[in-house]
Amino acid sequence: MTLAAPRIDVFRIPTRIMFGRGVSERVAEPLAQVAAKRVLIVTDPGVVKAGLVAPIEQRIREAGIAHEIYDGVVPDPVVADVERCFERARDMRADALVAIGGGSSIDTAKMAAVLMTNGGTVLDYVGIDKVPRPAAPVVAIPTTAGTGAEITINSVIADPEQHKKLVIISPNATALFALEDPDMTRGLPPFLTAITGMDTLVHAVESYVNKNTYPMTRSLAIEAIRDAGWALPRAVKDGSDLEARERMMRAVVSAxxxxxxxxxxxxxAMALPLGGWCHVAHGTAVAVLLPHVMEFNRTAAPDRFAEVGEALGVGKDPQAAVRRTHALLEETGIPTRLSECGVTDDKIGAMAKDAMQSGNIAVNPRATTLADIEALYRAAL
Ligand SMILES: [Fe+2]
Structure with a gap:
């Protein structure tokens, strides 16, 4: 008799996380830990205008660290945008980056930091575990509670020529430090709060029910579902509700x-082509798709979906869980149909083919064909 090889669970946490109100003003501590002498602050003009950069810059100045501000980050950065940020860091001989903003700023900084230590171009590192050396130190300070870019080993960079979003997955392409400061999200407008928060809820739900889940990840994911399910509608309704802001940020860390x-x-898998072909914002794409994919998946993992329902406060019932996610879209002002986001039927064929290339299809709880993906896009249209 031959026994199956024992399953090995691998848990990777390359980022050191500090969590709490006001923690962003302690930016000099992680910079001291890596003996940073010259720092490039990576951000976008909106974040500067919101007054979120000045207090952090002040702390860096007080610590006597030379620094410059690069505020050229754009939404959905492309390969050339990363190159531009990298060149600025190289020209000032930066030894560390401080990213202040949403997923676009943090992913731009993560990939510029990869180029600082590995050379080459972003295209050399697309895929899983393709980055040989650890990135230069990045201190990531998120101003949204959503993508988790400050913690995850994933970065997403757009390739407009191929209508594709490139995904780089490597524990060497992460931020070394994440400063999770709920105060930084207080001024985030309701719609951005809604779509970034829904991204976190989707991360938690997909992780909880997929084929790779194991007890350690499940305890984190279910906690994130509980926190986000409670806090998201409250943070959207009243941005100054600090308990809601704090629980949303906890949900980001756990998820x-x-x-x-x-x-x-x-x-x-389906959200990336919606960005590449139809320019639908990531958070909007995942939010609109979630109830449809849950409906497709719920019979493949009924117990897990029942637990999702319980964590969302609607009882141990998979169908109630699906209904609750749909209601959350309406409560938080997110479109419920892809056609409201500029998506047209003629793009579905190309998007479905791209979606099937994603490694996320293989770990989905229910086996999925190209025809299934096309049907799911149509259901959400
Ligand atoms: Fe996401």
Whole structure:
């Protein structure tokens, strides 16, 4: 008799996380830990205008660290945008980066930091575990509670020529430090709060039910579902509700630790082509798709979906869990149909083919064909 090889669970946490109100003002501590002498602050003009950069810059100045600000980050950065940030860091001979912003700023900084120590171009590192050397130190300070880019080993960079979003997955392409400061999200407008928060909820749900899940990741994911399910509608309704802001940020940390170690599922496989072909914002794409993919998956993992329902406060019932996610879209002002986001039927064929290339399809709880993906896009249209 031959026995199956024992399953090995691998849990990777390359990022050191500090969590709490006001923690962003302690930026000099992680910079001292890596003996940073010259720092490039990577951000976008909106974050500067919101006054979120000045207090952090002040702390860096007080610590006597030479620094410059690069505020050229754009939404959905492309390969050339990363190169531009990298060149700025190289020209000032930066030895560390401080990223302040949403997923676009943090991913730009993560990949510029990869180029600082590995050379080459972003295209050399697309895929899983293709980055040989650890990136230069990045201190990531998120201003949204959503993508988890400050913790995850994933970065997403757009390639407009191929209508593709390139995914780089490597424990060498992460931020070394994440400063999770709920105060930094206080001014985030309701719609951005809603779509970034839904991204976190989707990360948690997909991680909880997928084929790679194991007890350690499940305990994190279910906690994230509980926190986000409670806090998201409250943070959208009243941005100054600090308990809601704090629990949303806790949800980001738990969900990111979980999904960095399990990958995701059909929602994320289908969301990337919606960005590449139809320019739908990531958070909007995953939010609209979630109830449809849950409906498709729920019979493949009924017990898990029942637990999702319980964590969302609607009882141990898979169908109630699906209904609750749909209601959350309406409560938080997110479109419920892809056609409201500029998506047209003629793009579905190309998007479905791209979605099938994603490694997230293989870990989805229910086996999925090209025809299934096309049907799911149509159901959400
Ligand atoms: Fe996501």
């Amino acid at each position: 990111s630790l979980a999904f960095s170690n399990t990958r995701l599922g059909n929602v994320h």
